[in-house]
Structure formats: structure tokens, C-alpha cells
Amino acid sequence: MSSKPSLSLIGGGLVGSLLAQQLARRGFSVDVFEKRPDPRMAGFAGGRSINLALAERGLQALRSAGLAEEVLQRAVMMRGRMVHTPDGRSGLQRYGVDDSEVIWSVSRGGLNMWLLDAAESAGARFHFGQGLVAADFDAGRMRLVDAGGTERVFDAPVLIGADGAGSTLRSAMNAYRALGERVEWLGHGYKELEIPPASELSPELLEHGGGHDQFAIEPNALHIWPRGGYMCIALPNTAGSFTVTLFLPAQGPYPSFATLPDARAAETFFRHDFADLLPLLPRFGTDYDTHPVGTLATLYLERWHLDGRALLVGDAAHAIVPFHGQGMNCGFEDTVSLARLLDGNDPAEAFAEFQRLRQPNADAIAAMALENYVEMRDSVADPRYLAKRELGARLAARAPEHFMARYRMVTFTHLDYAYALERGRAQDMLLDQLLRDSSDPAGVDLDVAVATLKATLPPLPALRRGR
Ligand SMILES: Cc1cc2nc3c(=O)[nH]c(=O)nc-3n(C[C@H](O)[C@H](O)[C@H](O)COP(=O)(O)OP(=O)(O)OC[C@H]3O[C@@H](n4cnc5c(N)ncnc54)[C@H](O)[C@@H]3O)c2cc1C
Ligand SMILES: NC(=O)C1=CN([C@@H]2O[C@H](COP(=O)(O)OP(=O)(O)OC[C@H]3O[C@@H](n4cnc5c(N)ncnc54)[C@H](OP(=O)(O)O)[C@@H]3O)[C@@H](O)[C@H]2O)C=CC1
Numbered sequence: 001m002s003s004k005p006s007l008s009l010i011g012g013g014l015v016g017s018l019l020a021q022q023l024a025r026r027g028f029s030v031d032v033f034e035k036r037p038d039p040r041m042a043g044f045a046g047g048r049s050i051n052l053a054l055a056e057r058g059l060q061a062l063r064s065a066g067l068a069e070e071v072l073q074r075a076v077m078m079r080g081r082m083v084h085t086p087d088g089r090s091g092l093q094r095y096g097v098d099d100s101e102v103i104w105s106v107s108r109g110g111l112n113m114w115l116l117d118a119a120e121s122a123g124a125r126f127h128f129g130q131g132l133v134a135a136d137f138d139a140g141r142m143r144l145v146d147a148g149g150t151e152r153v154f155d156a157p158v159l160i161g162a163d164g165a166g167s168t169l170r171s172a173m174n175a176y177r178a179l180g181e182r183v184e185w186l187g188h189g190y191k192e193l194e195i196p197p198a199s200e201l202s203p204e205l206l207e208h209g210g211g212h213d214q215f216a217i218e219p220n221a222l223h224i225w226p227r228g229g230y231m232c233i234a235l236p237n238t239a240g241s242f243t244v245t246l247f248l249p250a251q252g253p254y255p256s257f258a259t260l261p262d263a264r265a266a267e268t269f270f271r272h273d274f275a276d277l278l279p280l281l282p283r284f285g286t287d288y289d290t291h292p293v294g295t296l297a298t299l300y301l302e303r304w305h306l307d308g309r310a311l312l313v314g315d316a317a318h319a320i321v322p323f324h325g326q327g328m329n330c331g332f333e334d335t336v337s338l339a340r341l342l343d344g345n346d347p348a349e350a351f352a353e354f355q356r357l358r359q360p361n362a363d364a365i366a367a368m369a370l371e372n373y374v375e376m377r378d379s380v381a382d383p384r385y386l387a388k389r390e391l392g393a394r395l396a397a398r399a400p401e402h403f404m405a406r407y408r409m410v411t412f413t414h415l416d417y418a419y420a421l422e423r424g425r426a427q428d429m430l431l432d433q434l435l436r437d438s439s440d441p442a443g444v445d446l447d448v449a450v451a452t453l454k455a456t457l458p459p460l461p462a463l464r465r466g467r
């Protein structure tokens, strides 16, 4: 008989299903309890967004699970931000120097279903339509409710909660022993709309006269319509459509979701603020009136575990705002770290070490995700931001061992998020200093700038590349 403990995972979403695969592959006995029906039979029932940006951290976790190539084949490459200004012009701000540094738009439902298949193939057992209701941590038992409302009690000496931002396991743990929970609401909400495939739009609306095959606008980009205090973004889907997300203050003066309660009011707003986007949204009225306004918040906990009895991972432990496109990526990194730690250690040690390693990084990406909202909705159109970005690129080309854009550290490396935050702050101060007298990066003496950089900051750590 195996000496490895039996593990009960709550939640078979993105993080729960990948974690189940990683643990089952290592020989753990894994049962996953998911409150929704099996999406492979019932269809995928919504979720927090239609599609997601997959970056290097998430990809590396998928590689270690042997799933990366399969996922990439069903993803759309995004080379950079296509910024759409109010005058109707657009321009690409690349993420990296070439296509080795791109992010990928993947379908949440598709990804979740491939991960469920992979976890089952590795030996994990899934129990759908089983929602956690309560847990008795002293007795090592939990209570689940099925779709018909029948409640049953199961043994579960070791519980892992991957049940998302509104985690029931977290509530049960918190009631047993205070976890030091703090939720900071952003005060902005989001609503999803859709640009359909080009074939559903009249030809005169299509960019480049329809020269993007089945896509109405450039497919290989993450589109942003920055408007200062709010924005729209669009991520491509493989079938030719784009999922558009409007981010806007929830309450307060116009424009806010409160002042745009229905499609009629919102259409006037879009005609004025997103004039080039509105004609690409033929189902605007129905989408606006039927899709909910999602809420956004950051979750901070002092404790992620109850000794070796229960642990929280992914959004259940550290939900963040979506603006860096890193919530799932961070949760996927969690799964690799936790599976390694559990292999050969008792759960109490593994859980404590997991929190020690991951919490500073979760805090750091939470902070950077909040900052990226301001960057996306405002700074991308600001000359000062563009000047700093340009000077940063020049320094990185001249002294790559000393300068790397923070965005690159977060998105394309495995450097700790906490390191990226700290190093990024130091680099940002240096750029401000170098651009104090001139707002033109071409006016900065690069030899002097590189000498200052090397005198101010230590070299970057050596990079571990995914491929
Ligand atoms: C608008 C938006 C856009 C985003 N875009 C990106 C992006 O581009 N890139 C990125 O990396 N991240 C993105 N994120 C973040 C990403 O969605 C989350 O980080 C990710 O879904 C977390 O996965 P999870 O498995 O921890 O939680 P979830 O995906 O929420 O899964 C939780 C699962 O637990 C189940 N569950 C809940 N309660 C119970 C219960 N009581 N019993 C049993 N099961 C239960 C749920 O049904 C669900 O299946 C975005 C988030 C939002 C809101
Ligand atoms: N929204 C956020 O960003 C954060 C929320 N929280 C905490 O979470 C709790 C609830 O948050 P709130 O956002 O208001 O509501 P929910 O998390 O309950 O989500 C709102 C809606 O989205 C659905 N939904 C959520 N996650 C998924 C998923 N993975 N797949 C499919 N559908 C999903 C829910 O369905 P269903 O009801 O069936 O689950 C519900 O209809 C609160 O206690 C809050 O403090 C904490 C931090 C961040």
C-alpha cells in the first residue's frame, strides 16, 4: 500500500484539474469534488471569462504536465497590444522583440476540459455535481451536496481547496481558525461582449478589407481601447470571434455601470467613446442586457492552511484583479510547486513550505496586476510612458544582463514575481532619473546611462528558459 496520503480536492476548475493531474501522476490517490456538472457532457457553464491569456509561467506548468503542445495548437498567438486611440487609429506595441515572446489566447472551457481529460488519464477520480457545504477538520470529514439537494458526509483527512475566489473551503477553514482574510474590492466591474467572425459582418466594416481571414480585426494581438479611467479589451478566439471586455467603474458619475444600466444608455456611450468598436458588435444590445457585470477584487490571507489538514491554492488563496492576465498563470505555478513539495513530505510540512514560498509572490503579482490596469487604460497612450518604455528597450539591448522590462520578467520568465516587483521599481526610478532633463530617449547618452545602470543595480539572475 502506498504511504502517500489520500487527497480530496475541492473544485475541478483550471487549477484544481491541473493539480489533480500533477498529483495523480506522482502516485497520489486523488478525488476531486466539483459542484458543477461535467462540462464535457453538459457544456461549459460560463465562468469568470470566456478566454484567457496564457503566458510562460502557465505554459511551463503545462509543459511539466506534458500538455503544452496540445494547448498551444488550440490557442491564438498575441504578439503585443494593439492600441486603438479615440481618433480611430491603431498601432501595435509588441510584448517582445520577436515571436519568441508572445502570449496566447485560450478558451477557458476548452482548457478546463483538456485538463479534466488529462487528470482522469493520470488516475484522478472526479465527482461532478458535488459541492462542498461544510468541513469538520477535527473528524477529517466533509459534507457535500448534489444537484438534487441531497447532502452526504465523506471522509477527507486532507483537503485542498481549488474552489475559486468565493471558496467554500476557505469559509469553513476561517470559521474553524481565523485566516486573517481581507478582500479589497476594486470598485470597477466588467462586462463581456463579442465581435463575431468576419463572415457575420458586412465587408465594409472589416479592417484591411477583410484581409485577416475569418477575423474582423488583427487576430494576433490583444486589442486595447484605452480611455483614461476605463477601457475595452479584445482577445481572439480560434473560431474567428473576439471576446471584448468592457472595464468600467461600478458606481459613481458617468460613465459607470450604474449610469449605464441598459443597452440603450450604453450604446450612446459606445458611439461616443468606442466609435470604431461599436459597429463590430452586432449583438451589442442583447449582450449588454443579458451578460452580468462581474466584480473584481484582491484577496489577501494571512494563513493558507490548517496544519496538514487543509490548504488553499489558486484563486481560493490569492484571487487578484485580471489586468496582468496572470491569475491562472500564477495558479498553474502553484500546482507545480505544491506537487513537488507534497512528494516525499508530510502534508503539514509541505503546506507550510508552500505558503512560505508562494505567498510573497502572490502578493507581488496582486500589486502588479493593480498597476497594470492603470498602464493599460491610461499609460499606453501617454508620451512619458512610451519614452520610458523606449529607453528601457535600449538599455535592455545594450546591457541585457542588467536591464529587463518588468513586464518581460512577469510574462516571459520564471523569476519570482516578488523579484520582478522589486527590481522593476528600482529600474523605474533609474529611468525617471535618466529622463529627468529630456523626455526624448534619443537624447539620453546611452554610454552614460549604461554606466549608471551598472553602478546602481546588480546584474539580473541567470534565466531559466522554458524551451
Ligand atoms: C475577467 C477575467 C479575466 C481573466 N483573464 C485571465 C487571463 O487572461 N490570464 C490568467 O492567467 N488569468 C486570468 N484570470 C484569472 C483566472 O480566471 C483565475 O485566476 C483562474 O480561473 C483561477 O482558477 P481556479 O481553479 O483557482 O478557480 P476557478 O477557475 O474559479 O475554479 C473554481 C472551481 O471550483 C468550483 N467550486 C466552487 N465552489 C465549489 C464548492 N463549494 N464545491 C465544489 N466545487 C466548487 C467551481 O465550480 C469551479 O469549477 C481572469 C479573471 C477574470 C475575472
Ligand atoms: N469577484 C472577485 O474577484 C473576488 C471575490 N471574492 C470573494 O468571493 C465571494 C463571491 O464573489 P463574487 O465574485 O461576488 O461571486 P462569485 O464568485 O460567486 O461569482 C459570481 C458569478 O460568477 C459565477 N462563477 C464564479 N466563478 C466561476 C467559475 N469558475 N466557473 C463558472 N462560474 C463561475 C458564479 O456562479 P456560482 O454562483 O454558480 O458559483 C456566480 O454566478 C465573496 O465572498 C468575495 O468576497 C474574493 C476575492 C475576489
Ligand SMILES: Nc1ccccc1C(=O)C[C@H](N)C(=O)O
Binding pocket: 052, 053, 081, 222, 233, 322, 323, 324, 325, 326, 372, 376
Ligand atoms: N488577459 C487579460 C484580461 C484582462 C485584462 C488584461 C489582460 C491581459 O492579458 C493584459 C496583457 N497581459 C497586457 O498587459 O497587455
